[in-house]
Amino acid sequence: MVLSIFGKRIVVTGAGQGIGRALALRLSKFGGKVIAVSRTQKHLDTLFQEDPKIEIITADLADWESTRAAIEGAGRIDLLVNNAAAARLDRFLDVKPDDVDVLFNVNLKSVINVSQVAAKSMIATGNGGSIVNISSQASQAALKDHAVYCATKAALDQLTRVMALELGPHNIRVNAVNPTVVMTDMGRVGWNDPEKAASMTSKIPLGRFAEVDEVVDAVVYLLSNRSSMINGVTLPIDGGFLAT
Template sequence: MNISLSGKRVLITGAGRGIGRALAIRAAACGGHVIALSRTQEHLDTLKTECPSVETVACDLSDWEATRKAVEALGPVDCLVNNAGTNTLNKFLDVTPSEFDDVMNVNLKSVFNVSQVVARGMIARGAGGAIVNISSQASVRPLHGHAVYCASKAALDHLTRVMTLELGPKGIRVNCVNPTVVLTDLGRSHWSDPARAEPMLRAIPMGRFAEVEDVLGSVIFLLSDHAALISGVTLPVDGGFTAC
């Protein structure tokens, strides 16, 4: 299938590293005008060197007003990927208010903020659009030490459904992609310990974690016109983990 994003302006949050960076490069290769947003200017600079056509914006998504102003200044956006995410590993009984706020501000609150600005622009132009939220298998399966992260991703899944309901009549599609562990540089370092990785791998019928490439195709497809009637989906990319 030849997927083209030609003529579409694609905003990707958390695009400095990992999945977001790879998505920015892939979306640009598909002809999209990519706007890569990240908190870290250094990461954006290296992305720009690797993919010169990408437009870059440095912004801390945990800052509501600064984010709103930055996104409003971007102009029209046809496709949005809410990819930025963070996690603090701690047991439920030990989670602190600051840890709770740090994770929720990025994983959930920033999705509200960025999506509100983008969706209002889409509605004003009357051209519709596509939004993809990057969730996780942790939204439906509990993981030790991931209390706030699991809660944030479960909330993100249901927010996606509400956005689908309210924005669908305006021609805006909203979907979720829910990967298993993804072997980004950070993912490889965290899951390189066999004692940690092997119990999880045993629970995945296909017996492996996701490579970044496994996630890209699903997101690009959902952004494209090939998915013109797909909305409200939470798509597992998890080797069958959540089916068992």
């Protein structure tokens, strides 16, 4: 399958670890000119050591102005993956104002900010582009202790649809992927208790969590020309969790 990744300038946020890191490495392997964004310098340094072709930008996505300046300074943007996210888990009755501010700033507001810069760049080149937002099954399923996180991801899904509607006439496609628990290093630590894991996998028809590459494969497809008529979708990568 030939992919239209080679030579494209691709911004990946939250690229220091997990899905974002794997995406940056895969897209670079396919010949993309990856600009990796993270707030943690040491993670970017090790990413650059692993693949020196990847450009790195240190930015705190919760800071609108500094992030905007950093992304604008990256030059032309052809493709974008909004992967960065924050999570604070607590019972609804214990949610604090700071939890709401932090999660909405990172999980939604930063997506608007970075996507505005990227979309304006895509429009200026006249070549269109593709944006993929990393959402979650939590956007469509209520999860205990995830009140604010679920709300941010539900908002991200609707933002994805509006972006697809408004940017489509510029030949810019916008889609989201909605994974279940993903076996990143953090995911393995968080779900290594067999009893805790079983409480979730028992609701997944395939009976297991997602592997990082299974999310990366879907995102690469949505970025590429092989999905040229797919716009405004929220794609579950959940083994059937949302189908039950």
